[in-house]
Amino acid sequence: MAMKALSRATIYQVAQAAGVSIATVSRALRGSELVTEQTRERVLAAARELQFTPSRLGRSLAEGRHAANGIVFPDLVGPYYAEVVLGYEAAAAGFGSSVLILTTGGRADAEAAVRDMASRVDGLTVMGKTVSDEVIGKLAATGLPMVLLARDPVRGVDTVRAENRRTAEALVAHLLAHGHERFVFLGDPDGSPDVRGRWAGVRAGLARAGAAPAHLVRITGLDIEAGRAAAGELGDRAQAVICANDELALGVLLERPRQTVTGWDDLMAAQFAGLTTVRQPMRELGATAARWLNRRITESNDSAAARRRILPTRLVVRTSCGTHCPEVHR
């Protein structure tokens, strides 16, 4: 099966052009001390002449490492993931690692795709609702360094998450202070650990205050359209609609501009919609995952106990939670 050459020149051609062996070329190019300055120059000249770039494949095969790592998303829709991947890529680049991305969203066989990616990288970051605990466990068992992001922990694997429960409680407390008495939670707690945590926090906050429990309106999507569609089902009894994320809240707001509603994530749009929400440190989530993964990949003692971190989130009060907020931020 003849294919296009992966790269133009090989190390052999450079060696021939410079009149040395491939070993010397390799050394010269990698800045080894074991080469005469004279020889090095000859090699570099030849390499430049031939526009030689070492084949990553050959290199990786010989070195036993890819110098790349991957991140698996459930989806890339909306600004949330973009911010995460931005932080991730920046951090990974910091220690010279290429980044592969994979979304499992529409994929028929997500597991196969993840396994394929696993064979292309030195380590893997897995986010949210993408593959089962079982798959994670199997991959981890092969010795592949991994980090879980915004996902429930799996035994023996590092996990980075954002705080959900406590801030949800703070949000509820704020709404109660507004005088709201009836609450609706919009989202699917079974859809992701994050949503589950938020829902749990909402219930806890209400219970603690002795208020009536929130009504759960379970919807599957997490985008603006889902929010718009759900707006119709809210009825009028709902005084305050706590949404699982900003996009749902924005969707509700499009249909009911005066509805008391809150979101989660603090997307750029939230600022302009006056949406009260919870800010997540999205870039920091990505960057932390990348750093942790790198540590796992490079550290000698790979039997270190699984680490967990929960990054703080923060209530951002705007106007959608009700009028006369004492402290309205921008």
Next chain:
Amino acid sequence: MAMKALSRATIYQVAQAAGVSIATVSRALRGSELVTEQTRERVLAAARELQFTPSRLGRSLAEGRHAANGIVFPDLVGPYYAEVVLGYEAAAAGFGSSVLILTTGGRADAEAAVRDMASRVDGLTVMGKTVSDEVIGKLAATGLPMVLLARDPVRGVDTVRAENRRTAEALVAHLLAHGHERFVFLGDPDGSPDVRGRWAGVRAGLARAGAAPAHLVRITGLDIEAGRAAAGELGDRAQAVICANDELALGVLLERPRQTVTGWDDLMAAQFAGLTTVRQPMRELGATAARWLNRRITESNDSAAARRRILPTRLVVRTSCGTHCPEVHR
């Protein structure tokens, strides 16, 4: 340099376990006809037992292809790039290609990073202001399939872009119909081909109408903060501020909520800020680039002439362009 094994078992171990040669293992695993059903089963059993996954490195080296392609961004900040990469990844996954991403943003040596990526993929999509025409030309000269995205064409290389000039002219016409007479363009036409096209369209639109030329306020950033900072420099003479992108416009709006201002991109936030803007088909841009790249990679006749496509954009009128718009969309 001993490193962790890239994958657990090799084809040799499977061969030994199954009592056959590695050639047979390879054939059995790849579904070749040239294997007895009986043999195949034995091999599959052994492979399952050993949790064997073929090394991508060995495979790629032998096949002469990576089954991966890369996309280079100037940056990943803001929703624009996220949408592009989403469309790109989805399309690439469609034909079984992994996706590598690289941002040249803060990179000291962007060229080296791009070259490194070039050695990891079968083809490269290069977006906007990332690397010079010279580098593009050199890479293309090595025979690496490439597609340029939202970037000025380079001889012999496919290019996919969004329409800028004509829609800019339509935007100007709309503003003129509002009665605006003095215009400011906010952005750096030398910063990207897109901005240059928009600026050109604005000038053309005004010239055609016999209106006074727009005043160019040249600023480097393209984010909200840059817009806020620039708002102060606008003075009061500006009647209509045409911004190079939505984020700048949103920044201006934060400082001057009543300012007549327009953007570009139609970010989610634009909808909630009432921002009149131009919608770009971002996912489609990404998807088209991925499809074109795939074609270049797979097609036999690699000497086909360079293709170019300009995807249409569309004026989205909201309220920031002035009151009493006859047709306000949402």
Next chain:
DNA sequence: TTGAAAGCGTTACCAC
């Protein structure tokens, strides 16, 4: 300081 040669893990050609 340099070179020969042994891997690294596949695929695919050529015999049998």
Next chain:
DNA sequence: GTGGTAACGCTTTCAA
């Protein structure tokens, strides 16, 4: 049908 073996392009020991 199956096995041996030559690539693929590099890094790195081991000799010289």
